[in-house]
Amino acid sequence: MREQAVELARRGFPVFRARGKYPLEEGWQDEATTDPDKVYSRWTCPVFGNDQGWNIGIATGRRLPNGLFLAAIDEDNKDGKTGAASLEMLAAIYDEPMPDTFRTRTPTAGRHHLVGTPRPIPNSVESLAPGIDVRGEGGYVIGPGSVREIGVYEIDNDADIAPAPKYLTKLAFQPKPKLEAKANIELDTTAAIERATDYLLNRAPSALEFHGGNNTTYKVFAKLREIGVSEQTAIELAAEHWNETKADPPWSIDELATICANAFKHGQNAPGSAMPENEFEAVAVKDVLRGGIEIEPVVKFDALDIPKRQWVLGTFAAKQYLSGLVSPPGVGKTTFLLMLAVAIATGRDDIVKLKVHQRGRVLLWNQEDETNELKRRLLAVMVAFDVKWSDIEDEKGKPRIVLGSGVDRRLMFAKRNAAGYVQPAPDAKAIEDYLASEQIDLAIFDPFVEMHEANENDNPEVAVVGAVFRRVAVKANCAVILAHHTRKPPAASASDAYAGNMDTARGAGSLAGVARMVATLYTIDKETGKRYGIPEDECRRYVRFDDAKANMSLVSGEPMFFRREGVVIGGEGGEEVGVLRPADLKRGKDAKTAARDDLVTDALEIMGARVAMPIGDIAKDLTGLPMYADKTAHALRLALKRAFEKKQQINENEQIGIIVQGIPGRPGATACLVRSALTSQKDSERTRNKPETSSS
Structure with missing residues (x-):
């Protein structure tokens, strides 16, 4: 990605680092540069010197080498949007086709037409025509070569930046009509738009599918109506500041317009009725951090609403x-x-x-x-x-x-x-x-x-x-x-x-x-x-x-x-x-485990039906077997003690273990292998807990 970013900078595009489709850091406007050396440095890991692979953001509204200001006409064709058709319509209306200019294709089949304007133009959402957004002063687009989970951004037309169609500048600066409510309240004032933007970014709730998302979106537009913005402005502000970050999945513009129309038609409170000092209530919402990172409080949800993996x-x-x-x-x-x-x-x-x-x-x-x-x-x-x-x-x-x-x-x-x-x-x-x-x-x-x-x-x-x-x-x-x-x-x-x-x-x-x-x-x-x-x-x-x-x-x-x-x-x-x-392969025993199991089997054969037998006697008899000819009785006695350190079950009714006891005709106590009845854990506990009785 580093080489692509450097090449774009050389061509005069002010680039900055991005993660996904969001800026990597909050100060991306200051980071955007056309200096190839700075770009190379920012995309390079300071420790290992490798390309860190950041996506590429291109800041719009900046002056280009040809003296024009960079703008992007964002043609949206996903989910039934009609960006391509709208551009054809504009070309027919104004008799001015889209110029042969630098163009990229997005992972969602959209296109970014990068053009130059005589002065920086404002950002807008579908103000020109359905499916057409404009990125100008203070805006950005993701550059070619960038990668998202859904696909990549690629160059669609590798040409120089051409002057924008004249209608773009004309329509971009055309003043919006001020709409008035029935109570003669002025809508779309600067203060109202600022409050609405702040509400959408910081206080508006998130609309989650299967969790009342439609109703939540309706309430958001109703609140915008109360703040004092017009229906069209509400749609534009929500599309720019709320839809992509707080609607999951995001609404299409047509869907937003339908819900907004209902909210403005049936809203209970009068337009502009929300006062600045008490208009917002605290709600749990997503927080948008640097680079578009979102964190969100977990609310109760039903596992059935989560699609199963296929x-x-x-x-x-x-x-x-x-x-x-x-x-x-x-x-x-x-x-x-x-x-x-x-x-x-x-x-x-x-x-x-x-x-x-x-x-x-x-x-x-x-x-x-x-x-x-x-x-x-x-x-x-x-x-x-x-x-x-x-x-x-x-x-x-x-x-x-x-x-x-x-x-x-x-x-x-x-x-x-x-x-x-x-x-x-x-x-x-x-x-x-x-x-x-x-x-x-x-x-x-x-x-x-x-x-x-x-x-x-x-x-x-x-x-x-x-x-x-x-x-x-x-x-x-x-x-x-x-x-x-x-x-x-x-x-x-x-x-x-x-x-x-x-x-x-x-x-x-x-x-x-x-x-x-x-x-x-x-x-x-x-x-x-x-x-x-x-x-x-x-x-x-x-x-x-x-x-x-x-x-x-x-x-x-x-x-x-x-x-x-x-x-x-x-x-x-x-x-x-x-x-x-x-x-169907099964793990075999390692040599040590196999030798121990063989020793246990041979010891039990020597014991036969006897209830108890001294370990020393068993070891002595083992030395007479061919497979133990190179072992001493002492070594075999130690091996038997290790093998029977814990009692071992020999059938469903018996177990065998080492007990030190006296043997008739032998002085002192002798370590013996002794058979005993297999006792269940419940019987053992009952025996331990049985109260002692005194004899009279």
Whole structure:
């Protein structure tokens, strides 16, 4: 992001740091500068010297190198707004089209037309036309290259700043008519607008969906009416100072206008009736801190009002979110991803040992393997798990699995534009539309590194690409899995240290930050094999799947294992293709625990049916057994004492432990292993609490 900010400053744009779509610090007006050195310094970490990745704000109302003052015509096209149509209407009315000027596209399909005016113009909300806001003196817009969770800002027209249409200056300074109430109270005075703005910023309540949001918004407009502003001014002030920060979700301008009209028509108190000294009451509201950070008191809410997560596969893939699968080459990643596809298409949990929450449709795109190879491996998975063609079709016979290969035509989600910035590529929108129209539940893209032109070691650039994929997931209401390679293939003897570690992913770490769930897939190493009882020469046949990141669930502590096997496709004379089958591996005992358990078993065999036996005698008899030939009786006696330090249950009725007692014919007391009846905790407590009785 630093390079983009510096380049914009060189071109004369006064830039400042932003987080999301809000200024990073309160004094952003003073920070805004066109000095490239200052910009470079502010975007650089003072400790490590790296690019901190702040978004870019562009301050409007400032003088440009060409002598004009910067203004932004904000064309809003989201949620049914008609910004583009309004600009065409203005061009037709005034016979003056929008000039060829620097233009950016927003993540919500809007556009910022940056133009120059003879003098600074005021900010306004839909004063020119529906869907058209103006950012002038004291305002700002977010610059190209900036990244938000919903997408990125990109250059739409890389041209010099052109003079604004003449109608913009004319309409911007056209005085608003003063409206009077029935009681001849003057509306829209400077004092009234200031009080209304202060109310909206600091005292107006928040309107929350499912918590009376419509009624709250009505009350806000009723209060604005009492403060003494007109209906149109109330809409503009609420849109600028309240809607984006206190309405969740924000209202459209048309919705605000409808609620405002009702409040102004049916308000009980007269316009302007609220006196400055007693007009506001204390309410719990969001506080807006620096950079647009919001904090809000928690009020009682119903869990049923919170939408449930749309899990698709276990807790690894959910709709509208990104998941990452990190794996070195040659492990079986492509086969595993095909198994995921078959699991979703069939609704079977047993294929990858992850719960399939609902059968669905899957798109799997592989940039490296040709379509025939993908079909070959898919068929092998179907043979291995006895899946018929009808099992992966819906009720109408439509396939639930769609395959795509980038061998002949590569799929690109992000490319560099002429200015060198990474931005969404046309393919991203095409895939988004396809996933939505075909109602795809899970989309798999393999490998991530080959689907963009970003520098894979540049965090801000990779974050842009991640945001593009996230936008696809959200807009298409689809779970997205990105397959990714490790930084460096680990040695076979060291993969245990990589498994379950998301930081082993190749390139910049920002991808793991964008993904909500990350897992790893590795061949097991010798140490893992030893723990699970796998012979050393068999370890290469086993693969482990580990949770590495789970923002929305608990991380599983135990890996899932799969065994590499070969299946023949095409009947007799066909070819063998590798698959992965789930393997139920259990941790084996370590050598120390196993030796202790063997000692206990051998000691009990020597005791036989006897109730008690001296430990020394048992140790002496043990030395006669071949497996203890290298042990002394003294060493075995100490080992027995450690093994039976706590009583051990030997069956459902008996336990055995060490008791020091006298033995007939032997002087003093001797440590013995003694059988006793197994006593329940309740019986023990009853015995302890039984009152003592004295004998007469």
